[in-house]
Amino acid sequence: MLIVDFKKLGCEYADVKIAEIGMTNLNNLSFLDIIERLGLASDAVVMEKFPVQKKAPHINISVNIQKLRQAEKIIDAIGSPKLTKETPVCFSTLVNLQPKLYLEHYIDIAHSLCNNETQLSFTVWLEDRFSALKNKWDEITIQESLEAYRQFFIKEFPQTQILVSSEVVANGIPLDFAEEKFDSIDGEEFLSLIPFHLRNPMLIKVLDVVHFAWNCYVIYRYPGLYLTSINNKRHFQVFRKIVGKDLTVLLTTVFPEIKNN
Secondary structure (H helix, E strand, C coil): CEEEEEHHHHHHCCCCCCCCCCCCCCCCCEEEHHHHHCCCCCCCCCEEECCCCCCCCCCEHHHHHHHHCCCCCEEEEECCCCEEEEEEEEEEEEECCCCECHHHHHHHHHHCCCCCCCCCCCEEEHHHHHHHHHEEECCHHHHHHHHHHHHHHHHHCCCCCCCEHHEECCCCEEEHHHHHHHHHHHHHHHHHHCCHHHHHCCEEEHHHHHHHHHHHHHHHHHCEEEEHHHHHHHHHHHHHHHHCCEEEEEEEECCEEEEEC
């Protein structure tokens, strides 16, 4: 069973404000309550094919992290520097018509971390489904965007493992995961992750709620060393509360949006 069946989430409903479906006050709700009230559940069986992550010896990358700090490539780190070899260094990104500038910085960090000594790998999640919903793209546009990103990573880091979200998880977020994990945070905590000027149910969209739930699920099912902007520090602190303390995160500075061609 699914708590969110993506077949029920079209562009029109994704854009609806949660206040319009009766959630005008989140203070007394858990995040599980919030996601249930979207009405996106179904009896469908989850269809997914996450890559198998092998058990491997442990390594300590504290020296590598310190070098990244000294080089000002990262600002902060969350979690333990003790990882297993072959742990993926990873991040997820919405796709655009052209790759964005910050990707080059993440690739630079990946080159520093993924080598013969550490044996860490590099994985990129391309969020095609949410990009299409956000931008109201048709299938041709989303495929063109995915191809632009594939070519970019093939050129910049040929060993990159590229995961396209709709290919890994075809139909939705499992109900059993939501019931186990989403009661651990409440509506106020979820609101704290929304930019201050948008912290109002009259402004929060169905897509915002589902995207947060999806990120939680991906991080739970695909543990790794995650790269993200310092702006997302609070998000990953909450992710660790939901999915466990094993999550390690490197936080970078904020970069301009568009890659110069």
